[in-house]
Amino acid sequence: MPVNAALKAYLETRRSIPAFQMQEPGPSRAEIEEMLTLASRVPDHGKLAPWRFIVYQGAERDRISAELAKVAMANKPDLADDMIQVEKTRLTRAPVVIAVVSRAAPHVKIPEWEQVMSSGAVCLNLLMAANALGYASNWLTEWFAFDESVYPLLGVKPGERISGFIHIGTMKMHPGDRARPDLADIVTFSGE
Template structure:
């Protein structure tokens, strides 16, 4: 069996950069399209492509962030000044934000759960595709991912769920390591080696 040392080294050191620690430059249109093509190379039972993308960039990120902030402040007039600033910057922390939208639905042959997991695989592939093109990335789901009342603002259709908002940019700080799970405590082997 051939070992791929570059891929192994990447997986051993893969990290996310927090979205608020990203800056310009962000990926170009062509780079975004290349990332999306790479991201879709995932398990997809039945070739349904049960996901799609919404790409937020440029001034549209600020317009949407302010609209989301208006909703958050209307619901909670007691928001602290610091939280108001956070709400107003939701989609402006990184130069590009890509929503991976799950279109999982009942199917005669393909379980809906498999379709949902395919969207999750797209999110992870998109993180890695961004890294492969020299950018940093972070997979987030925040309140607006689950609040269907704001989905029309974000171009999310009624039959879609947010698998993740992938923030992409250039790191403004070096990546840091975080504690990782103790794999030995998570594995149960059955049968002989």
């Protein structure tokens, strides 16, 4: 089978760009819809689509970030000024932020763990779809991904969980590569 050189080169150099190193322009609505279509092409045993998307853009990112900052300050009244500023920018670092929401639940045939992994695969596909359309991307899960008290603010329904927030925008500068694990430390060949 011939090697797809472009895909191989992409996978050899793929890396996430920190959200704070992104800027406008962000993707258009049509580009976002194309990314979400591509992201949805993942292993999905039972065709359950055990995930959904919430797209945060425009002024809504500012409003939600301000509310998240209030919750963070209420939870930690001694929060340092620099961390308060970080909290106020949670969803404004990139032009578009997309929550991948897991709807994994007990099922008569499909293990819940497989549904959770399908949601994780959607996150990775969304990163690659954003890159394929020429945008930088980063998959983050921060405190508010795990704090169910803010789920109504984020549009997350009871019984759902956040698999990740995918930040998408234009790269300000390329940060270079980062250290990767040595295969000898992470691979076991069985049967040799």
